Structures are given as structure tokens and as C-alpha cells.
Amino acid sequence: xxxxxxxxxxxxxxxxxxxxxxxxxxxxxxxxxxxxxxxxxxxxxxxxxxxxxxxxxxxxxxxxxxxxxxxxxxxxxxxxxxxxxxxxxxxxxxxxxxxxxxxxxxxxxxxxxxxxxxxxxxxxxxxxxxxxxxxxxxxxxxxxxxxxxxxxxxxxxxxxxxxxxxxxxxxxxxxxxxxxxxxxxxxxxxxxxxxxxxxxxxxxxxxxxxxxxxxxxxxxxxxxxxxxxxxxxxxxxxxxxxxxxxxxxxxxxxxxxxxxxxxxxxxxxxxxxxxxxxxxxxxxxxxxxxxxxxxxxxxxxxxxxxxxxxxxxxxxxxxxxxxxxxxxxxxxxxxxxxxxxxxxxxxxxxxxxxxxxxxxxxxxxxxxxxx
Amino acid sequence: xxxxxxxxxxxxxxxxxxxxxxxxxxxxxxxxxxxxxxxxxxxxxxxxxxxxxxxxxxxxxxxxxxxxxxxxxxxxxxxxxxxxxxxxxxxxxxxxxxxxxxxxxxx
Numbered sequence: 294x295x296x297x298x299x300x301x302x303x304x305x306x307x308x309x310x311x312x313x314x315x316x317x318x319x320x321x322x323x324x325x326x327x328x329x330x331x332x333x334x335x336x337x338x339x340x341x342x343x344x345x346x347x348x349x350x351x352x353x354x355x356x357x358x359x360x361x362x363x364x365x366x367x368x369x370x371x372x373x374x375x376x377x378x379x380x381x382x383x384x385x386x387x388x389x390x391x392x393x394x395x396x397x398x399x400x401x402x403x404x405x406x407x408x409x410x411x412x413x414x415x416x417x418x419x420x421x422x423x424x425x426x427x428x429x430x431x432x433x434x435x436x437x438x439x440x441x442x443x444x445x446x447x448x449x450x451x452x453x454x455x456x457x458x459x460x461x462x463x464x465x466x467x468x469x470x471x472x473x474x475x476x477x478x479x480x481x482x483x484x485x486x487x488x489x490x491x492x493x494x495x496x497x498x499x500x501x502x503x504x505x506x507x508x509x510x511x512x513x514x515x516x517x518x519x520x521x522x523x524x525x526x527x528x529x530x531x532x533x534x535x536x537x538x539x540x541x542x543x544x545x546x547x548x549x550x551x552x553x554x555x556x557x558x559x560x561x562x563x564x565x566x567x568x569x570x571x572x573x574x575x576x577x578x579x580x581x582x583x584x585x586x587x588x589x590x591x592x593x594x595x596x597x598x599x600x601x602x603x604x605x606x607x608x609x610x611x612x613x614x615x616x617x618x619x620x621x622x623x624x625x626x627x628x629x630x631x632x633x634x635x636x637x638x639x640x641x642x643x644x645x646x647x648x649x650x651x652x653x654x655x656x657x658x659x660x661x662x663x664x
Numbered sequence: 665x666x667x668x669x670x671x672x673x674x675x676x677x678x679x680x681x682x683x684x685x686x687x688x689x690x691x692x693x694x695x696x697x698x699x700x701x702x703x704x705x706x707x708x709x710x711x712x713x714x715x716x717x718x719x720x721x722x723x724x725x726x727x728x729x730x731x732x733x734x735x736x737x738x739x740x741x742x743x744x745x746x747x748x749x750x751x752x753x754x755x756x757x758x759x760x761x762x763x764x765x766x767x768x769x770x771x
Contacts, residue, residue, distance in 0.1 A: 336684070365706060366703075
């Protein structure tokens with residue numbers, strides 16, 4: 294009975310199983326924080342524990358308790374201004390991954406919106422060869438498909454909210470941008486293999502939303518940019534997207550006219566789909582980071598690490614949508630893209646890590662971080 | 665100031681308390697509406713300590729477990745008072761307007 298009331302057994306050197314379980318979850322917290330707080334946190338957990346049939350040994354930490362520790366761990370490990378340099382750097386890397394991701398998806402939103410205008414005839418017959426979209430004009434199908442092409446504009450709303458300092462709105466808009474297109478046009482999957490392919494192709498957007506969700510928190514709110522700068526951050530990627538939609542339109546016309554040889558058709562299109570464009574964008578960031586790595590006063594480490602984070606889901610998306618049983622040129626394009634992604638990823642990690650080492654504790658030089 | 669931070673400061677007004685004691689007092693003060701989980705509580709305590717509103721008071725070992733007590737600082741008391749006055753003003757304005765509405769003044 295005394296064991297029940299005291300909530301302790303002789304297991305684990307006098308610690309109850311429940312205590313051991315709490316300590317295991319507390320390992321999510323940074324070691325320095327644990328050294329300071331673990332004992333009092335365990336004490337608080339154990340005081341609030343309800344003894345079960347055999348004391349605390351048949352009890353488990355409750356879900357909300359674990360969630361609160363996980364949330365605290367994320368806030369500590371992805372710190373805001375004033376946090377220890379290492380945690381601040383990783384926080385900045387994740388926040389910039391969210392920003393870079395949102396800028397990319399804003400480009401894609403511009404591309405899709407431009408394509409919707411061209412494809413669905415607004416104005417009518419905009420394309421030189423009069424191509425029309427799927428579904429009869431005015432039909433529910435047509436409406437659904439046009440909406441699906443326009444929903445990526447929710448990414449623009451997310452980016453707009455973020456650069457104006459509204460993290461919650463940005464997160465809500467980004468989640469909607471991720472989910473709504475699939476609600477309008479459910480993914481077509483045949484068996485688990487195609488389901489895995491679909492899931493991996495969705496990963497780059499999922500990682501952007503995750504980075505946004507965990508990177509910006511109460512201790513690291515997004516800065517509110519001046520209206521003009523914020524507008525520029527929105528207009529530029531949309532303009533790039535619209536230009537890309539023209540390129541895609543021309544490519545589409547050339548394809549239909551048979552100007553591009555059948556052998557090169559898929560390889561060419563592979564560079565203007567989402568994965569191909571992400572590949573080019575990450576290469577551009579890697580080159581930018583490599584060039585700017587020695588520029589004083591503007592540390593590239595957070596940007597390099599942010600882009601390295603984003604490279605992983607894009608490489609996975611490319612690898613799992615590997616073209617099988619197709620022409621050599623298509624496989625070559627896929628191999629080239631994967632090689633570009635791997636090379637960019639390695640470059641970004643090397644630049645990021647070297648920038649950190651060169652700074653030698655100069656992480657405090659990262660802008661916004663008080664020394 | 666968030667509601668959990670406000671309640672944690674309020675819980676420390678009368679005496680220093682340790683982690684679980686604060687969580688219990690917050691639950692009592694909010695009549696069971698706010699149940700601070702330990703991870704959340706320590707996040708709030710970290711922020712309040714960083715702002716200088718609370719500080720460690722003493723440590724005790726009870727039944728082999730560490731209890732660290734926290735107390736309200738003068739700065740914390742001032743911040744709490746300002747926030748309480750602000751909230752009370754808002755509540756008073758709301759009540760005044762509701763009375764006017766009931767009396768047909770704003771209808």
C-alpha cells in the first residue's frame with residue numbers, strides 16, 4: 294500500500310515506471326534546459342499523476358502532457374531573438390525555409406492562375422490553337438477545375454500575411470492552400486505504390502506548411518515588413534509565375550503543333566512541372582549562397598540550411614516519381630534533376646556548416662540576434 | 665499579456681509557489697477553465713522570468729523530489745496590476761454598454 298500511495302516502486306533505481314516514462318519524454322527538450330529544469334518538471338508531473346491499480350507503474354503520460362512538452366521543445370530548439378545562438382540559428386533556418394517555400398508556392402500560384410486564364414478561355418480562345426479546358430463552359434466540372442487552379446492563390450495570402458506579421462493567418466491560409474486543391478480534385482491513386490508516389494509529390498508543400506507552423510511561435514513572431522517591401526515580395530514571385538505560364542503556354546502550343554519531337558516531349562515538360570521548377574529554384578539558391586558565403590555582415594548560414602531543408606522533400610518527390618520504362622531522354626532528365634538536387638543539397642549543407650564554423654560563435658552576427 | 669501568464673502571475677501574488685502548486689492555483693483561480701499542462705506552464709514561466717516578472721525563490725526536497733518555488737517580483741506585480749486595471753476597464757465599459765442596451769439606449 295505504501296508503494297501505491299507514494300507512487301514509487303523499486304524499479305529503475307527507485308523510480309517508478311511512470312517517472313521513467315516522463316523522463317523519456319523530457320529528452321525532447323535541449324540538454325541544457327533539461328539540466329536546469331528536469332527534476333522540478335518531473336516533480337510537477339508526478340505530483341499531478343493519478344495512481345492507478347498498482348501505483349504509478351501502470352500509468353502513462355497523458356497525450357496533452359506529451360504535446361505540451363513537445364511544443365515547449367520545439368519553441369526552445371527553434372528559438373527566436375534572445376535564444377542561445379544554436380537554437381536561434383535553427384529557428385532562423387526553419388523560418389527561412391517557410392519563407393522560401395511560400396515564395397516558391399507563390400510563383401506556382403502565379404503560374405497556375407496564368408494557365409487557368411489561358412486554358413479556360415478568359416478571354417475566350419486565348420491560346421493560338423484554340424485549346425479548351427476540361428468540362429463544358431459553365432458546367433460544375435469546369436467550375437471545380439478552374440477553382441482548383443486558382444486555390445494556389447491561397448499561398449499568396451499566406452505569404453502576404455506572413456510578411457505583414459500575421460503568423461496565425463499565414464498558417465491558416467497555408468493549410469488551406471495545401472488541403473483545398475485535393476478536396477476539389479481528389480488525387481487519383483491505384484494501390485499503395487501510387488499512393489506513396491502521390492504522398493511524396495505532396496511533401497515539398499507539406500514541409501513548407503510544417504516549417505511555417507513550427508518556426509513562427511510566440512517567442513519568434515514574424516517581423517511586420519513595411520507595406521512597399523511586403524508588396525514587392527508578393528508581386529515579384531507572382532510576376533515570375535505569370536511569365537512561366539506564358540512559357541508553359543508556348544510549350545503547350547508547340548507540343549500540340551508537333552514542333553517538339555516526341556522523344557524530347559516529356560524531358561522538356563519535366564523542367565516546368567512543380568518538381569522541375571523547385572529543382573531549378575534550389576540550384577539558384579545554392580549558387581547564390583556559394584557566391585555570398587564570404588560577404589561580411591550578411592551570413593548565409595540560415596538561408597543555406599533553409600534551402601537544404603527544402604531540398605530533401607523535393608529530392609524525395611523526384612526520386613519516387615522516377616520515370617520507369619520510358620525513353621532514355623526522359624530518364625536522363627530525371628537523373629539530371631536528381632543530380633542537381635543532390636549537388637545543391639550538399640553545397641547548401643557545406644556552405645551552411647562552414648559559415649557557422651567561420652563565424653566561430655559569431656552566430657550572434659545573424660541579423661536580429663542580440664549579441 | 666496572455667491569459668495563462670496573467671493567471672500565473674495572479675497565482676504568485678499571495679505567496680511563492682512551485683510548479684505543480686502554480687498549476688493547481690491557476691485551475692482554482694479560473695474555476696477549472698484553465699488547466700495548464702506542465703510543458704505549457706514552464707514555457708510561460710520562462711517568458712515571465714525573461715521579462716523579470718517572476719524569479720526563483722527557494723528550493724525544497726519533498727519525498728525525494730525537487731520543488732523549486734517562484735515568486736512575483738515588484739516589476740511583475742506592477743505589470744499584473746496594469747493588466748488587471750486594463751482588463752477591469754474593458755469589462756466595465758462592456759457592462760456599461762450592455763446596461764444601456766438593456767435599457768434601450770443603444771437598441
